[in-house]
Amino acid sequence: MPEGHTLHRLALDLTETFGHRPIGSTTPQGRFADAGMVDGLVLDRAYAHGKHLFVAFDARELTVHVHLGLFGRWAIGRSDADVVGQVRWRIDDGRHAADLRGPTACEVLDGAGVDRLRARLGPDPLDPLANPDQAWLRISRSRAPIAALIMDQAVVSGVGNIYRAEVLFRQRVDPWTAGNDLSRRQWIDVWADLTSLMADGVEARRIDTVRPEHSPEVTGRAERDDPHGGEVYVYRRAGQPCLVCGVSVAETAFRGRNLFWCPRCQPPR
DNA sequence: CGGTTATGGTCAT
DNA sequence: TGACCCTAACCGC
Numbered sequence: 001m002p003e004g005h006t007l008h009r010l011a012l013d014l015t016e017t018f019g020h021r022p023i024g025s026t027t028p029q030g031r032f033a034d035a036g037m038v039d040g041l042v043l044d045r046a047y048a049h050g051k052h053l054f055v056a057f058d059a060r061e062l063t064v065h066v067h068l069g070l071f072g073r074w075a076i077g078r079s080d081a082d083v084v085g086q087v088r089w090r091i092d093d094g095r096h097a098a099d100l101r102g103p104t105a106c107e108v109l110d111g112a113g114v115d116r117l118r119a120r121l122g123p124d125p126l127d128p129l130a131n132p133d134q135a136w137l138r139i140s141r142s143r144a145p146i147a148a149l150i151m152d153q154a155v156v157s158g159v160g161n162i163y164r165a166e167v168l169f170r171q172r173v174d175p176w177t178a179g180n181d182l183s184r185r186q187w188i189d190v191w192a193d194l195t196s197l198m199a200d201g202v203e204a205r206r207i208d209t210v211r212p213e214h215s216p217e218v219t220g221r222a223e224r225d226d227p228h229g230g231e232v233y234v235y236r237r238a239g240q241p242c243l244v245c246g247v248s249v250a251e252t253a254f255r256g257r258n259l260f261w262c263p264r265c266q267p268p269r
Numbered sequence: 270c271g272g273t274t275a276t277g278g279t280c281a282t
Numbered sequence: 283t284g285a286c287c288c289t290a291a292c293c294g295c
Contacts, residue, residue: 003276051277070277071289086289102289104278153278160276207276235276256283257277 002068004158005201007048008126010074012202014046014055014098017076021093028087034108035089038062043091050124050157054114055091061111064089069104124157125194126202132191139179139187146182147175147259150190159194165235165260166209167193174266175259181269206230214243234260 023043027035042058053066066072066089076098083090089100100106109117122138123130135156139149149155150164159167168175171190173182201207207230215231233243238251238260247264 006276067278068276069288070275072277073289088288104288151277162276 002051002070002072003160003163003198003201003207004048004050004124004126005198005207007051007053007068007158008198008202009205010053011046011048013076014043014074017096017098018043018091018093019045024090024092024094026090026092028083028090032089032106037108038064048124048158049118049127050121050153051160052117052121052157063109063111063114065105065107065109065114065117066100066103067105069102071101072103073101075099075101121153121157122155125191126158126198132188135191136184136187139182140184142179144179145176146173146179147254149179151257156194158198161257161259162207162230162232162235163194163197166207166232167197169233169262169266170197170209170211172266174268175261177269204230207232209233210243234262236260 021043022040023038025035025037025039025041027033038057041062044056044058046053046055048054051067053068055064055066057063068074076096079092079095079097081097081099083099086101087099088103088106091098123132123134125132138155139146142149146168147164150159150168151161164175167190170193171186173186173190197207197209210231210233214233234249236258237249238258240249241247242249242262242265245262245264247262249260250263251258251260253259
């Protein structure tokens with residue numbers, strides 16, 4: 001489930017449900033040995049930087065860092081809900097309980113640890129203070145394809161396989177364009193589009209990228225055919241006609257991930 | 270019941 | 283580039 005919008009949505013939900021309240025912290029599965037370090041502390045707020053979630057606790061300056069990886073999920077429910085499956089971390093304020101399953105990271109950090117981690121991350125389109133030039137500096141000096149750069153969390157934070165495919169399609173950028181062949185204009189347009197698409201994703205809790213003029217005949221497709229949960233142009237539509245030009249959508253395995261694009265709408269420069 | 274799949278990332282070679 | 287980590291849903295037998 002997790003591209004950047006998912007984590008920002010989660011941060012808002014966790015803050016709304018548990019913010020400024022003392023919470024119980026346990027590890028039903030047993031694999032978060034430090035869960036007790038924040039047990040009984042006041043949960044200040046949760047926030048996200050790209051795909052990383054930070055749950056900050058009171059004066060002790062402790063923060064739980066969570067990365068969902070490919071399979072991780074949070075489920076917020078009632079406090080009296082039974083533990084089902086592999087729950088790494090449960091927080092509980094007596095009314096609600098939130099269960100974390102399958103994360104790649106769930107660890108307690110101090111302030112310096114949070115700073116170190118965030119220093120490795122590129123600007124996040126969902127951060128109003130983020131500076132796209134910070135990413136441009138790296139992109140414009142790299143010979144790697146933009147398809148690789150845009151998913152490199154040190155370059156840009158929060159873009160995953162769906163937003164990558166969709167934003168490059170919407171901006172008609174060939175995914176194989178080398179970073180140093182991309183124009184500054186193209187990058188600024190990609191960034192601006194990411195900003196609005198991802199903000200929409202936070203609100204809608206899903207990824208929808210298809211413009212109204214292309215959507216009437218496909219509305220409902222995602223729910224019917226594909227569990228990823230949104231209306232998209234090219235993601236997981238290999239072999240199907242492009243919603244804009246009708247050409248068959250292309251797919252290839254690239255660095256361990258599936259890459260989708262339209263060869264006609266996204267021609268080489 | 271076993272194999273496959275998934276919106277991610279790290280580490281070794 | 284490949285091995286491996288994390289979990290649950292789904293599919294075919």
